[in-house]
Amino acid sequence: MSEFVLETAGLTKEFKxxxxxxxxxxxxxxxxxxxxxxxxxxxxxxxxxLLTKFxxxxxxxxxxxxxxxxxxxxALTARRGMVRSFQIxxxxxxxxxxxxxxxxxxxxxGKHFHFWRSTKSLAALDDxxxxxxxxxxxxxxxxxxxxxxxxxxxxxxEFATTLALEPSMMLLDEPxxxxxxxxxxxVVEVIRKAAANRTILMVEHNxxxxxxxxxxxxxxxxxxxxxxxxxxxxxxxxxxxxxxxGSEDMSDAHH
Amino acid sequence: xxxxxxxxxxxxxxxFIVLFVIGLAAPFFIYPTFLMKILCFGLFACAFNLLLGxxxxxxxxHAAFLGTAGYVCGWMVRDLGLTPExxxxxxxxxxxxxxxxxxxxAIRRTGIYFAMITLALAQMVYFLALQIKATGGEDGLxxxxxGHLFGxxxxxxxIAMYYLVFAVFCIGFFIIYRTIHSPFGQILKAIRENExxxxxxxxxxxxxxxxxxxxxASLAGTAGATKTLVFxxxxxxxxxxxxxxEVVLMTLLGGLGTVxxxxxxxxxxxxxxxxxxxxxxxxxxxIMGAIFVACVLAFRRGIVGEIxxxxxxxxxx
Ligand SMILES: Nc1ncnc2c1ncn2[C@@H]1O[C@H](COP(=O)(O)OP(=O)(O)OP(=O)(O)O)[C@@H](O)[C@H]1O
Ligand SMILES: [Mg+2]
Numbered sequence: 001m002s003e004f005v006l007e008t009a010g011l012t013k014e015f016k017x018x019x020x021x022x023x024x025x026x027x028x029x030x031x032x033x034x035x036x037x038x039x040x041x042x043x044x045x046x047x048x049x050l051l052t053k054f055x056x057x058x059x060x061x062x063x064x065x066x067x068x069x070x071x072x073x074x075a076l077t078a079r080r081g082m083v084r085s086f087q088i089x090x091x092x093x094x095x096x097x098x099x100x101x102x103x104x105x106x107x108x109x110g111k112h113f114h115f116w117r118s119t120k121s122l123a124a125l126d127d128x129x130x131x132x133x134x135x136x137x138x139x140x141x142x143x144x145x146x147x148x149x150x151x152x153x154x155x156x157x158e159f160a161t162t163l164a165l166e167p168s169m170m171l172l173d174e175p176x177x178x179x180x181x182x183x184x185x186x187v188v189e190v191i192r193k194a195a196a197n198r199t200i201l202m203v204e205h206n207x208x209x210x211x212x213x214x215x216x217x218x219x220x221x222x223x224x225x226x227x228x229x230x231x232x233x234x235x236x237x238x239x240x241x242x243x244x245x246g247s248e249d250m251s252d253a254h255h
Numbered sequence: 256x257x258x259x260x261x262x263x264x265x266x267x268x269x270x271f272i273v274l275f276v277i278g279l280a281a282p283f284f285i286y287p288t289f290l291m292k293i294l295c296f297g298l299f300a301c302a303f304n305l306l307l308g309x310x311x312x313x314x315x316x317h318a319a320f321l322g323t324a325g326y327v328c329g330w331m332v333r334d335l336g337l338t339p340e341x342x343x344x345x346x347x348x349x350x351x352x353x354x355x356x357x358x359x360x361a362i363r364r365t366g367i368y369f370a371m372i373t374l375a376l377a378q379m380v381y382f383l384a385l386q387i388k389a390t391g392g393e394d395g396l397x398x399x400x401x402g403h404l405f406g407x408x409x410x411x412x413x414i415a416m417y418y419l420v421f422a423v424f425c426i427g428f429f430i431i432y433r434t435i436h437s438p439f440g441q442i443l444k445a446i447r448e449n450e451x452x453x454x455x456x457x458x459x460x461x462x463x464x465x466x467x468x469x470x471x472a473s474l475a476g477t478a479g480a481t482k483t484l485v486f487x488x489x490x491x492x493x494x495x496x497x498x499x500x501e502v503v504l505m506t507l508l509g510g511l512g513t514v515x516x517x518x519x520x521x522x523x524x525x526x527x528x529x530x531x532x533x534x535x536x537x538x539x540x541x542i543m544g545a546i547f548v549a550c551v552l553a554f555r556r557g558i559v560g561e562i563x564x565x566x567x568x569x570x571x572x
Contacts (some may be wrong), residue, residue: 052455078457090452092445103445106438107457113466115439122438165456 002066005030005169005199006051006082011060013046013223020046020221024060028169033200034052035210038220039243044203045087047220048171051201052084053077079107081168085175087203088152093147097138097157097172100146101129104164124200132160136190152183159190172202176209188212207235219243263566270515276422287417288485289529293522294424295482298352300505300517301431302474307503308512309435311447315370315499316357316377317475321349322478322494323380329396329489330389339402339410343480350476351469353380358468362461374496381494394489399483416485416492423481427474432514434470443467504543507550510557519558 006028013021021043028034034043049055051062053074061070069077078084092100105125106112114121133139141149141178146157155175162170175191176184188209191200195213204210210217210231217234219227221243227234234240281290299321306312315318324346332342349561361372391397399408415516434440446460454550483489492498501524509520524543531539550557556564 054451054454073459074454075457075459078455083457084307084455086452086455090449091453092406092448092452094448095441095444099441102454104456106441109438112440112442112458113439113468115434115437115470117439118433119436119438119441122441161456181369 005065006201007063009061009063011047011050011062012030012058013043013050013055014058019159020223021050021057024220024223024225026203026218026225028199029216030199031195032215033195033202033213035217036201036203036220037205037210037217042220043223045173046085046223048173048203051182052082052171074174078165078167080169081165083162083165083167083169084171085155085158085162085173087173087177087213089151089158091146091154091157091161094143094145096143097149098126100157101132101160101164102126104161105129105132107165129164132164133157135163135193137186138201140160147255152179152186155179155183155187156190159187160192163194167198168200168218169199172200172204174203174205176204176206184209190220211235257543263563267514274515275425282414282417287413289525291420291485293480293518293525294420295478295485296502296505296521296525297518298424298427298481299475299478300459300502300509300521301428302471302478302504304506304511304513304517305431305434305474306467306471306521307506308516309440309447310443310464312464312468313366313370313372313503314357314361314468314471315496315503316373316375316380317472317502318494318496318498319357319377320354320472320475321482321498321502322384322489322491323478324350325355325385325483325489325493326390326396328480329483332402332484333396333399333522338406339404339419339484342402342484343477346480346483347473347477351473351481354472355465356471356474358465362464362468374499377496377499381491381496384491384494390489390491393491394487396483397488399487399489400562401484401487410484420481420485423477427477430470431474431496433512434467438513439463439466501543503539504547504550506557508546508557510559510561510563513557513559513563516557517560523558 004027008024008026011021011024012019017148024047038044038046046055050057054070054190057070061068063069064077064080064082092103094183097140102122102125105128106122109125111117130139130142135143136159138156138160141153146154149157176187179187184206191213214231217231218225219234219240226243227237303317327349328342328346331337331345332339337345357373357376360376361369364372385392401416403409404419408415410419442458442463446463450460457550479493505520505524506517508523509518511514528539531542
């Protein structure tokens with residue numbers, strides 16, 4: 001096994017002449033929590049879309065677990081173990097929390113084309129689904145329709161659904177966005193727990209969360225990598241401070 | 256909210272039993288041919304609803320499956336002498352195969368593009384039906400004998416024919432109900448609710464949509480083949496885009512994405528058409544159009560959808 005789970009070389013994405021991601025060489029080390037930060041519009045979500053195959057790169061390659069996945073279908077990349085979350089919470093709003101998690105579990109059960117079976121055949125997954133909900137503190141919402149859950153809880157649910165796939169790598173796009181203090185604390189703990197046996201790449205604007213969680217940080221501005229290192233290195237880098245428009249606190253500059 | 260949902264769910268088996276009994280008794284009170292027409296269109300609309308209501312795909316070419324199955328069944332029964340049950344089976348399989356072709360070509364498109372491709376393909380089927388000899392062109396396939404079910408039961412008896420149609424409807428309805436409430440149906444719902452998320456969880460959504468499309472097309476074919484036996488005729492009307500539009504109307508009027516809505520919608524439209532045809536003549540089209548507009552503007556949940564919403568609201572108070 002190579003030291004790096006994920007490697008990109010010369011990754012570039014152009015939208016009609018506008019270069020959103022430019023020559024990005026990103027290496028994510030196995031078992032680490034790696035942050036991708038940068039001001040609004042820097043291209044972070046676009047990088048995620050490229051990595052998870054939701055967009056095709058204009059140039060460059062992506063290797064996951066040593067395999068060239070540049071031209072794979074997004075669902076296949078997910079099945080290989082790299083699963084993403086979305087910047088705007090992505091749940092199935094008219095399903096209950098339990099059913100949401102079960103959608104994740106069903107993938108590995110392999111019965112998903114069985115149209116002649118009753119939904120009752122999925123009950124075997126309920127214990128596992130409950131355990132996942134409990135792991136993100138959502139047990140009491142198990143039978144609530146997701147649309148009726150508070151925002152922070154929806155994000156937690158999305159996280160549990162992703163965990164259901166037992167991915168070897170998770171990509172989290174601003175997991176704490178729009179959350180209050182308490183929710184953030186909870187999410188940080190959940191991420192830390194999830195990181196115990198997998199690699200995480202996360203976009204995050206809240207720098208105390210980044211400082212707290214992340215082993216390595218890549219700073220992206222205008223589609224290119226500006227700096228990379230651990231938190232101490234990056235936060236002292238004058239170029240990085242400048243990119244965040246003279247503010248000491250980068251997260252303040254963002255909002 | 257939750258307890259009311261399950262109250263509705265608990266009432267579901269009871270509603271089905273009542274409807275089943277009504278279905279058994281109905282031909283002794285109402286003209287069987289009329290009932291058979293409702294059941295055929297009801298199955299057609301239920302099959303269509305599987306796609307629009309549960310996957311969110313608007314097919315505007317479902318008449319192709321209804322009509323093609325009708326031709327295949329009519330031809331096999333009349334010219335090859337197959338028994339009626341084999342005719343229905345052949346029609347179903349033919350529609351399923353055609354559905355696979357349509358689906359493969361259209362499934363990666365969404366929204367209006369999907370509707371347009373299915374419409375275009377269905378128009379090709381229409382022109383083929385108009386041109387080739389085997390379909391009888393403008394005349395259609397006339398004089399299709401109903402024959403003997405399993406070579407035994409004489410279907411020229413309207414009551415016997417009715418029970419065959421009723422059985423076919425029940426089987427088709429059960430398949431759709433089961434599909435909706437299956438592990439596969441759960442993934443379909445997930446795709447309808449949030450397709451990118453379903454992809455990101457590793458599901459090849461195109462494959463799921465295609466299977467749903469083939470099931471829907473097959474059962475639309477079952478309805479078409481059965482209808483051909485009932486009326487002893489397979490004609491261009493059944494492959495015409497009017498029919499594709501009619502099934503949209505039936506489904507919307509009855510209640511999109513509700514299990515029973517399409518049947519209710521089909522019954523309403525078929526009744527209206529037979530009532531109005533005698534009294535207002537060609538104004539039927541205008542009235543249908545007005546109903547369509549009313550559904551889209553003011554009455555989005557459809558008949559069954561509105562009733563369910565009422566029951567739920569009553570439960571809250
Ligand atoms: N599909 C698209 N078509 C055209 N331009 C796009 C598209 N997606 C993103 N962009 C542009 O690419 C740039 C990078 O966007 P991206 O969403 O990746 O930024 P981000 O770093 O995630 O920002 P934020 O912090 O606001 O989430 C933006 O200028 C955006 O307008
Ligand atoms: Mg973003």
